[in-house]
Amino acid sequence: MKIVPLALAGLLTASVISCKKDSPADTSSKNISAKKDSVVAPEIYKEYYGIYMGDFAGKEIIIPEIGEEYEGEVFKKISLKINRITRDSVYGQSIVDGNQRPFRGVFNETTKSFVLDEPGNDKTDGRFEVTLNNDSLTGNWNAFNKSAVKAPSKLVRLVRKEFAYNPNFMLSPDNDLIDWENPKNFVEKYTDEETGKTESYTASKNRIASDAVFKINASKQKLTERDLKNLRKLDMEIIKNSVFARHGYSFKKATYRNFFEQTDWYIPVSNNVDHDLSAMEKENVALLNRFIKYAEDKYDSFGR
């Protein structure tokens, strides 16, 4: 019987932690493959280690809201991280849509090509066959289970990137500030002037961030309540998640991926960056969380 309250307490702490950003932290998959047999094999080709980022494109059946379905090309962002190369093995991880998967494979020295396999216990796992050419890594990916995914075969076109934390990185006025992922539906009325008939139709609106997201940087200045009081929820969510983006957090929520993938500086490298945050960033994130909660609870309700 004692287990029940304990489990509850565990769940509670887990949910408290998960409140901190858009998704629960998951450290488990990070370095598992890299730790095995590290004593035995000497590392070769260290110069190829690093992050390769770019397009992950495949043909999918697209079902539009209006009209017939068709086959179209869908582009996603992917990053491959090569952690370790030995004579018979390559270790690393891939990140797509915030989904981080370890891989293991082999490196062919003469053709400078990799064959890399994801573990296979996730339906989105598959095999990368990519070739290195100076800073670019290109090739393809094929799902192990072809019927489980929308696009079983994809092209991979990557460029090597250096990840470095820089507190100055922000969204810029060139970026699109519309959140396309959370449209709100509402009914509008329309009166035909000729017939006088009134009809109602459903329209949808998307949230738009303000230019506050270019001005307020939670990695550089200690934020006060005064700075945040007049901001909408989306602005504060972007200001907060900019901190995580600078540290290379791979967002699971499409909203944030869409904002930060537009920039040239965002490189997702990890699905837990909590320990990398500076003390000031942590304080700012806590303050932002409080204000985001307040905006969520109170903005449009009877109250203050």
Next chain:
Amino acid sequence: MLLAKKNIPNTLKILLIIGFGYFFWLMLKITLEYIPLKTDVSFLMIKQTEIGQRPEYLYFFYIHVYTSIFVLLCGFSAMLRKNFGLKNFHRNAGKIYIFLILILAAPSGIYMGIFANGGILSKISFVILGCLWWFSTFKAYQLAKQKKFKEHKQWMWRSFALTLSAITLRMWKVIIVYLFHPNPMDVYQIIAWLGWVPNILLIEYLITKKQI
């Protein structure tokens, strides 16, 4: 015909009682968010600066929250001007209403007005509201003691119109946010004034034109 004439004010009364009951219930729910007493819930989530810098802020805040719900209830009960079979019900409800406002709710309200959200515009509004609230209640109290009941009634209407700003302010907020989606503090500056100015104008109109 006579019957119909007599019934209209009665149905209006019942509607008013139901309407007040509904909004009193909403206000009670807001009050219950502060039980048990915490320093960082609800409205206090965005007031941590004041709480950190001014140790007295939390006292004034909780005095205001905990007394105001009784002010609303006693004020409305006394406004019905019936004793409901209880001896001196109107008088006692009115006394509680008056003393809660004069000693606790209005002074704490004025204090919080000085540190209100929304900048100088809303601060001015809330401080004026608090002062008028205290003054109209005090005036009504004096007039009752002098047995000038007609004027007592008029000043009580004024006082209660300001009391009801707690409800009308929050109603305006819902309406304005629904229609225009402004930034939170832009709404706040508007409702700070819209919460009580129309109330008092309406009451002045009723007093002068309708001789209530």
